[in-house]
Amino acid sequence: MVAAFQVVLYAVNAARSAFGSQGLLVSSALAGLLDVDALIYSMYKLGQGTTGPFLAARALAVGVLANTLLKFALAVGFGTGTFRRLAGAGLVALALASLAGLVLY
Numbered sequence: 001m002v003a004a005f006q007v008v009l010y011a012v013n014a015a016r017s018a019f020g021s022q023g024l025l026v027s028s029a030l031a032g033l034l035d036v037d038a039l040i041y042s043m044y045k046l047g048q049g050t051t052g053p054f055l056a057a058r059a060l061a062v063g064v065l066a067n068t069l070l071k072f073a074l075a076v077g078f079g080t081g082t083f084r085r086l087a088g089a090g091l092v093a094l095a096l097a098s099l100a101g102l103v104l105y
Contacts, residue, residue: 008038009045012059016051024051024059032063033070039063058102065098 008031015027024046031039039060047056068091075087 004035004038008035009042012039012042013046016046021055024055025062028059028063029066032066036064036067058105061098061102065095065102068095068098 012024012027012031015023017023019026028039028043031042043056043060043063046059047053072088072091072095075091076084079087
């Protein structure tokens, strides 16, 4: 787990250095598909530096949204019956709330 934290921290920082805030958001979405815990740690570290807390929070929200959409795809793709409907509906609600937060702030 520690190795994943370090890899995500370096990858996100490298994307931010190379591509600016857009690179940070894209790399956060990709990292969110793999591990949200590592993304949280990396955004904590970057938020304390020159990135600033607002951009770090936005990147974290993008990563969480990507993770939610992946879980939705897995639940609908592999789930059956009632589980598919309930999990799908709950994850859609969570994704819409996350998206609304990103758009409004």
